[in-house]
Amino acid sequence: MKRIYFDHSATTPVNREVAESMLEYMTEKYGNPSSVHSFGRETRKAVEEAREKVAALINAAPNEIIFTSGGTEGDNLAIKGVAYGNRKKGNHIITTAIEHHAVLHTCEYLEKQGFTVTYLPVDEHAMISMDDLRNAITDKTILISIMFANNEVGTIQPVKEIGQLAKEKGIYFHTDAVQAVGNCPIDVKELNIDLLTMSGHKFHASKGVGALYVRRGVKVEEIQHGGGHERNMRAGTENVPGIVGLGKAAEIARRDMDEKVVFIKGLRDKIIAGITEKIPHIRLNGHPEMRMPGNVNFSFLYIEGESLLLNLDLKGIAASSGSACTSGSLDPSHVLLSMGLSHEVAHGSLRVSLGRGNTEEEVDFFLAVLPEIVERLRSMSPLYGSAADFKPSNPCSSCHHH
Structure with missing residues (x-):
């Protein structure tokens, strides 16, 4: 049986060029970048070259890139670092109800430390309201942390407007861009982003490596102490093979971006059209236009998402329901509930996330089964008999019921 991978939002296969670039830094060039001898100097050079490539992907300066172990560490460092480093100015943070748990749990932790956090609601497309954001700002607000694109439903937030507002108000703006970096174009200068989190394994680098962009002049207190690595921001011997791979993945993403986006969007739109045409009693989750190129998320009424996943898996198709980090949990997705979906509708959700390796044939097979x-x-399902009486719990332009 041919296996089909439609779960690129959870993780991506490591690109072969990336894997090859890493190999020699495990076996031949294995020096510690902090060592003075030639072994150390050659790995230090490789780390700095990777820093340039990662910076170029988001139009940052190389010295604004701090290497991390991935998205969770980056979110923790950005949010706690700004909170602790700026507590003399204020103790108020604004985020949203649909963030990744790496952001939500960090904010909840800071609430126990005396910070106050506003969790902005979202509309039925998982989009925040700029008016809500404006109204939430106080003279104590030191940080706005709003994700670039949602990991479950793919909605892209109005990042440019958020950045502009934050700049006008003199508030730092952090965005968790783990789903977006390498998968859609990002320019931190144009978008007025002060801090940005990325993770290598979401764009064909290895797991366990990522980066945090910190705009020059942003005050961040380190939260991991030790030997002063990464401009005193992140102690610990650098993961040289991972960092080299991240640099290579960034270089490839930048080179192939336009072509990749067009290709993946084509597959995405074909799936959305196919499901809409062939299956009644469904709801497209996420924004109809402002969404990630590779994200498809539907709720199928009267069935459990888990049963759907298991049945697709039997056909060799890997997808997900809710987000990968919590898919072992039986609670419905906090993102879908925040969008106003009922528990029953949220439970029947399916996320398909596409990547460069997917094909038209795979999409056709999926739409057939x-x-x-x-x-x-x-x-x-005992509920399906009453389907004729179906009224969507949250009627909106993206509901399709026949």
């Missing part, structure tokens, strides 16, 4: 699976699962 999905309607049968949905129909079979619904035929076992």
Whole structure:
């Protein structure tokens, strides 16, 4: 059986060029970048070259890039670092109800430390309101942390407007761009972003490496203490092979961006159109236009997302329901609930996330087997008989019910 991978928002395969670039820094060039001898100097040079490539991907300066172990560490360093480093100015943070848990749990932790946090609501497309953001700002606000694109439903927030507002008010703006970096164009200068989190394994580098962009002049207190690595911002011997791979992945992403976006969007739109046409009683989750090129998220009424996943897996198709980090949990997604979906509708969600390696044939196969699976699962549902009376719990332009 051919296996099809439609779960690129959870993780991506490491690009072969990336893997090859890493190998020699494990076996031949293994010096510690802090060492003075030639072994150390050659790895230090490789780390700094990677820093330039990562910076170029988001139009930053190399000395504004701090290497981390990935998205969670980057979010923690950005949010706690700004909170601790600026507590004389204020103790108020603004974020949203649909952030990744790396942001939400960090904010909840800071609330126990005497900080106050506003969690902005979102509309039925998972979009924040700029008016809500404006109204939430106080003279104690030191940080706005709003994700670039949602990991579950793919909605892209009005990042440029948020950055502009933050700049006018003299407030730092952090964005968790883990889903977006390498998958859509980002220019931190144009968007007025002060801090940005990225993770290598979301764009074909290895797991366990990422970076935090910190605009020059932003006051961040380190939260990990030790030997002063990464401009005293992140102690610990650098993960040289991972960093070299991240640099290579950034270089490839920058080179292939336009072509990749067009290709993946084409597959995404084909899936959305196919599901809409072939299957009744569904809801497209996320913004119809402002969404990540590779994200498709639907709720299928009267069935459990988990049953759907298991049945797709039996056909060799890997997708997800909710986000990967919490997919072991049986609670419905906090993102879908924040968008106003009922528990029942949220439970029947399916996320398909596409990558460069996917093909038209895979999409065709998926669209051929999905309607049968949905129909079979619904035929076992006691609720499906009353489908004729179906009224979507949250009517909106992206609901399709026949």
